[in-house]
Amino acid sequence: MSQSSKSTTAPSERGQCQAIDLIGKIAQIHGHWQPHVVAEMNEYQFKVxxxxxxxxxHRHADTDETFIVxxxxxRIDFRAGPSGDGSIMLRAGQxxxxxxxxxxxxxxxxQVKLLLIEPRAVVNTGDGATSERTVENDQWI
Structure with a gap:
């Protein structure tokens, strides 16, 4: 699928009952910090x-966010986490x-390749003001 053939409409199968090549899907993305949906489960989206x-x-007031490297x-720096301020380092498989x-x-x-899991309609830049890094939701690849 080319950059121009990405869709904002979920495919009818929503990535279910099929194998999804995550690295192959990421290879179709031509830029950084632009998550694209590859599957849905209930109200959650899997984004590469x-x-x-x-x-x-940024923060998401109403939902957790999962990062899989x-x-x-x-590295993810955080403020006011369960144990205060800090950072964690994630490597492939973590x-x-x-x-x-x-x-x-x-x-x-x-460059890092990630799988994100979060509810549908979550804005990638969080609850604050939009920026040049804010991307449109439901971009399927």
Missing amino acids: VKVEGEFQW LEGEL MAVMPKGVEHKPCALK
């Missing part, structure tokens, strides 16, 4: 994304859940 550099500080290393309401900022010194 390539990231590099620092994202902005497929390739590379991702995951973390950022609890709702915890302000966080992902950072990748080199």
Whole structure:
């Protein structure tokens, strides 16, 4: 599927009852910090994304957010987490859940490939003002 053939409409199968090549889907993305949906389960979406550099500080007041590293290393800084301020480092094959309401900022010194799991309609830049990194929801690939 080319960049121009991505859809904002969920395919009828929503990624169910089929094998999904996550790395192959990520290879179709031509930029960083642009999550694309590959499947849905109930009201949750599975999104693939390539990231590099620092994202902005943001939070999601009403939902947790799951980060699963497929390739590379991702640092996630956080403020006012369950044990205060801190950061975690995730490597390929590792995951973390950022609890709702915890302000966080992902950072990748080199390109990282991720799978994100979050409810449908969650804005990638969180509850604050939109920015140049805010992407339209429900971009399927």
